[in-house]
Amino acid sequence: MKAMIINSYGASDVFELTEVAKPSVGPGQVLVKIAATSVNTVDTMIRQMGKELPLSPDLPAILGMDFAGTVEAVGEGVDAFANGDEVYGCAGGLADIPGALAEYMVADAKLIALKPKSASMREAAALPLVGITAYEGLTRAGVSQGQKVLVHGGSGGVGHVALQIAKAFGADVYSTGGGTKQLALIEDLGATGINYVDESVEAYVAKHTGGAGFDVVFDSVGGANLTNSFEAAALNAQVATTVSMVELDLTPMHFKGLSLHVVFMLIPMLHNHKREEHGVILQELAKLVDDGSLRPVVDENSFTLQEAGKAHDHLTSGNAIGKVVISV
Incomplete structure (x- = not known):
């Protein structure tokens, strides 16, 4: 099969189109013919940083975590999927698991689900990593009917999904x-927009909550922005973040009695820990897509497998609107 291999870490030109052996399906796995794969920030980080990241694969490697495609073979013990099923998931491209920048990949059946019926392959491929991240953060924060929820970075990959799930x-x-x-x-996705450039946290908290603060803050920006999340949160509120690799004074959390939920959705893949939970979340996301509550936004630029480097560049340029997707 054809695959985009990296033999070294570095700039986006490290990808090489190569003929490699088509993988064989093992127990508990499915072989998927890849139709599309989306690019996530973590993919670009692995390519650039290599072994500085503990989750990076050994070289040569096939990157690409998210995918949508068609089941071509099922392994022993797999009864939830059959040949011809259209599936999606986030199931490779890190550690010792080859990824989706190839014509075929093998996936743990626990990490995938039937793709949303109403979504195209490109739309389905855009959803797994960001969708699971958003769903996990919001459910751990206990988002419920009638709460006021603030999503930081609502036009980004995780953020645009999080605001739709919170609304649902x-x-x-x-x-x-x-x-x-x-x-x-x-x-357009159904949230009230706040321009953080023009409006201070104090101002928008006063405007939208009467100064009380938000019941839940989902921070897809994280890092130093967590201080804004703490400021925007109500007393005893919940804060969920996807980026917490930062040294921060937690005093504001203490005096508000806040709870902080750190979401690192790669844990099941990296540690083979409760992988089936990702399959369940993907099933729930598919229901939300099919009932019209969730629309994955795909960037208008289309890339082929051979243009994987260009797709990485487009994501890191900051000019993409929605998820960057590669058609295989």
Whole structure:
């Protein structure tokens, strides 16, 4: 089969189109003919940083975590899927698990689900990593009917999904963005847009919550922005973040009695820990897509397998609106 291999870590030109052996399916696995794969920030980090990241694969490697495709073979013990099923998931591209930048990949059956019926392969491929991350963070934070929820970075990959899921859970959703395009997407997806460039945290908390703060803050920006999340949160509120690799003064958390939930969705893949939970979440996400509550946003630029490097560049440029997807 054809695959985009990296033989070294570094710039986006490290990808090489190569003929490699088609993988064989093992017990508990399915062989998927890949139709599309999306690019996540973590994919670009692995390519650039290599072994500085503990989750990076040994070389040569096939990257690409998210995918959608068609089951071509099922391994021993797999009864949830059959040949011809259209599936999606986040099931490789790190550690010792080859990824989706190839014509075929083998996936743990626990990490995948039937793709949403109403979604294209490209739309389905855009969803797994960001969808699981958003769903996990919101459910751990206990988002429920009538709560006021703030999503930081609502036009980004995780953020645009998080605000739609929070809305589907019955919350009153607000979201920050930094420009006209970002705020237009946020509003289009059903949240109240907040321009963080023009409006201070104090100002938008006063405007939208009467100064009380938000019941849940989902922070897909994280890092130093967590201080803004703490400021925006109500007393005894829940804060979920996808980026917490930062040294931070937690004093504001203490005096508000806040709870902090750190989401690192790669744990099941990396540690073979409760992988079946990802399959269940993907099933729930598919239901939300098919009932019209969730729409994955795909960037208008289309890339082929051979253009994987260009797809990485487009994501890191900051010019993408929605997920960057590669058609295989």
